[in-house]
Amino acid sequence: MSVSEEKETIVVLLALGNPSEAVSLENHLNERFPGVMEIYRAPSGFDAMSLAMNKPRIVLLDQRLPDVMGLDMIDPIRDQIGPDNYLIFIGGSGKAGMRPGMRDEALKRGASAICDRPIEVEWLTRMINQLLYPEIPEHPHLHGLELLDLIQMFHQKRCDRTMRIFANDGRVGSIYMNKGEISHVEAGAMQGFSAVLDLMRWTEGRILVYDALLSSERTNDAPTMHLIMEAARMMDESGSPSEEPQNALDAMEMGFIEESPSSGSGAAAPAAGSNDRNSKVGDDKLSIPALDLDLDFDA
Numbered sequence: 574m575s576v577s578e579e580k581e582t583i584v585v586l587l588a589l590g591n592p593s594e595a596v597s598l599e600n601h602l603n604e605r606f607p608g609v610m611e612i613y614r615a616p617s618g619f620d621a622m623s624l625a626m627n628k629p630r631i632v633l634l635d636q637r638l639p640d641v642m643g644l645d646m647i648d649p650i651r652d653q654i655g656p657d658n659y660l661i662f663i664g665g666s667g668k669a670g671m672r673p674g675m676r677d678e679a680l681k682r683g684a685s686a687i688c689d690r691p692i693e694v695e696w697l698t699r700m701i702n703q704l705l706y707p708e709i710p711e712h713p714h715l716h717g718l719e720l721l722d723l724i725q726m727f728h729q730k731r732c733d734r735t736m737r738i739f740a741n742d743g744r745v746g747s748i749y750m751n752k753g754e755i756s757h758v759e760a761g762a763m764q765g766f767s768a769v770l771d772l773m774r775w776t777e778g779r780i781l782v783y784d785a786l787l788s789s790e791r792t793n794d795a796p797t798m799h800l801i802m803e804a805a806r807m808m809d810e811s812g813s814p815s816e817e818p819q820n821a822l823d824a825m826e827m828g829f830i831e832e833s834p835s836s837g838s839g840a841a842a843p844a845a846g847s848n849d850r851n852s853k854v855g856d857d858k859l860s861i862p863a864l865d866l867d868l869d870f871d872a
Contacts, residue, residue: 583705585612586629588621588646589663590638598633598692605698618646625653631701633688636664636671644679651683659704661697665689673762677745680737686787696789703733703785720748720772720780721801728753728797735787740778748772749788755797757790765792769804 585602589595595614602610613629615621618641625632632650636643643662651660662684665671671679676687685704688697720738727734731753738746738760746760746768760768793800 581609583610583631584627584629585610586615586621586624586627586632587612588615588618588624588638588643588650589633589635590616591635592616594692598694601694601698602701606701617641618643621646622649622653625650628654628658630658630705632658632660634660634662634684636662636675644675644682647679647682647684659685661686661688661700663688663690663692673759676759677761680745680747681739681743685783686735693789700785700787704783707784708732721805723780723782724748724750724755724797724801733784733786735783735785737781737783738772738775738778739781740775744775744778746772746775747788749786749790750797751786753797755793755800756786757788757792759792764790766795766800766804768792769800770807773804773808 583606587595587598589598592614595616599612599614602612613624613627615624616639618638621632621634621638632654634643634646634650638646643664647660647662654660660683662679664675664679664687671687671689679687686700720736723734723736727750732750733752734750736748736750738748740746744761747758748755748769749757755769758765758768758772760771763771
């Protein structure tokens with residue numbers, strides 16, 4: 574369904590500390606989603622809480638507001654907007670972006686996605702469009718699938734997905750797939766191929782799947798199946814390699830992955846003991862574009 578065909582008004586809350594940035598982003602969204610969005614600007618945490626009572630479909634929450642840290646606002650705003658709506662945490666500035674610990678904490682508290690500054694408006698627009706108007710899968714999402722099963726399934730379907738993995742010990746990882754190819758992987762401070770290896774060592778946790786690409790970063794250019802097969806082989810042969818490549822290109826140079834033409838791009842739910850705000854799904858299908866799986870994902 575295209576944006577122009579959708580008649581429902583989408584309420585958006587921009588809780589950003591920089592007023593000029595908020596105005597610029599509001600103008601951009603109104604231009605890209607003409608006649609669709611009702612946008613509110615909240616320059617402070619107090620204003621954000623008041624406006625969150627409107628239950629906006631999309632909330633962009635700044636890492637730092639004049640009166641409060643954005644991280645402390647995730648829980649109360651999430652409580653206001655409910656589990657079916659989306660909270661995008663905006664933070665970082667400069668090359669390093671948001672520190673991994675803050676990223677993990679924001680995701681565990683209920684952020685749907687992380688967006689570092691400077692904001693890439695084209696990617697942000699694409700992500701919001703996917704969240705609001707997801708492509709309905711041909712087949713229902715199924716319970717009982719392990720991490721590699723999901724990767725292979727989404728690879729075969731050539732679709733955009735984000736898999737967020739939350740281990741029961743509190744670790745957080747993410748796999749992002751662009752048209753069926755893994756484009757970015759992160760596990761704590763690790764990214765790329767080393768993050769894939771680390772995720773494959775995780776044994777217990779839960780997975781949340783979004784029908785959207787929730788990161789514009791790219792730390793992998795190798796074909797997805799080569800990446801996964803080589804990671805699995807390394808795990809089988811050595812368990813803990815003494816020297817691990819830091820990304821897919823390093824892996825090819827070190828001989829872990831045989832280079833071949835690549836085609837083209839996914840992660841999990843709150844750790845055990847945290848407040849579960851994700852929508853529950855039926856036995857065989859999904860009511861919103863996020864799949865909450867409680868399962869073991871042994872390598």
